[in-house]
Amino acid sequence: GQQLNQSPQSMFIQEGEDVSMNCTSSSIFNTWLWYKQDPGEGPVLLIALYKAGELTSNGRLTAQFGITRKDSFLNISASIPSDVGIYFCAAKGSGGSNYKLTFGKGTLLTVNP
Amino acid sequence: DADVTQTPRNRITKTGKRIMLECSQTKGHDRMYWYRQDPGLGLRLIYYSFDVKDINKGEISDGYSVSRQAQAKFSLSLESAIPNQTALYFCATSDVGQNQPQHFGDGTRLSIL
Numbered sequence: 001g002q003q004l005n006q007s008p009q010s011m012f013i014q015e016g017e018d019v020s021m022n023c024t025s026s027s028i029f030n031t032w033l034w035y036k037q038d039p040g041e042g043p044v045l046l047i048a049l050y051k052a053g054e055l056t057s058n059g060r061l062t063a064q065f066g067i068t069r070k071d072s073f074l075n076i077s078a079s080i081p082s083d084v085g086i087y088f089c090a091a092k093g094s095g096g097s098n099y100k101l102t103f104g105k106g107t108l109l110t111v112n113p
Numbered sequence: 114d115a116d117v118t119q120t121p122r123n124r125i126t127k128t129g130k131r132i133m134l135e136c137s138q139t140k141g142h143d144r145m146y147w148y149r150q151d152p153g154l155g156l157r158l159i160y161y162s163f164d165v166k167d168i169n170k171g172e173i174s175d176g177y178s179v180s181r182q183a184q185a186k187f188s189l190s191l192e193s194a195i196p197n198q199t200a201l202y203f204c205a206t207s208d209v210g211q212n213q214p215q216h217f218g219d220g221t222r223l224s225i226l
Contacts, residue, residue: 006155009153031212033214035217040219040220041219041220042117042203042205042217042218042219042220043156043203043217044217045214045215045216048212048214050212088155088156100158101156101158101215103155103156103157104155105153105154105155106153106155
């Protein structure tokens with residue numbers, strides 16, 4: 001089945017540093033999404049990407065939809081302690097599978113103040 | 114997402130018991146989903162529904178059943194709970210259309226002894 005390979009699995013950084021994480025797949029997707037999950041809560045949508053090559057920002061977050069439609073990355077600039085959490089990539093296909101979200105296994109981010 | 118409410122938030126029960134997890138939403142979305150989250154595995158789709166009384170199996174539906182009797186409500190049942198169903202369960206909703214992201218509740222932590 002379709003799988004997303006998300007890396008790194010975990011990161012431990014100092015406050016103020018930039019962060020980069022990515023997801024790759026052998027399958028083509030039409031939508032890429034990035035979610036953040038805080039402890040005890042559900043995933044919250046950060047950024048949605050709908051076109052190959054699209055680069056979108058949300059505050060200190062920037063994400064790109066890879067030109068091959070098989071990958072995406074998320075960057076966080078100038079990290080702060082509240083950036084701590086698990087970040088998930090997710091992707092959707094097209095046509096009959098456009099409902100189905102495939103998730104990466106997550107990147108656990110720890111920020112040291 | 115505060116518009117997607119899951120009850121209970123936590124539940125501990127014994128093997129063989131029947132369990133029902135409830136999800137209600139005030140977003141007016143037609144589509145609803147149940148996911149299971151296990152450490153290091155991301156989120157996996159159990160069942161989904163596109164409309165009232167519409168039920169579709171996801172990738173890990175064995176041992177689970179669902180009911181969608183109203184647009185706003187989608188319940189998940191474990192007919193005879195077993196320990197390997199111990200996990201974090203999330204409900205999500207989305208509007209119709211390929212570019213509509215899924216919005217998650219805060220989860221139900223289920224422990225089966």
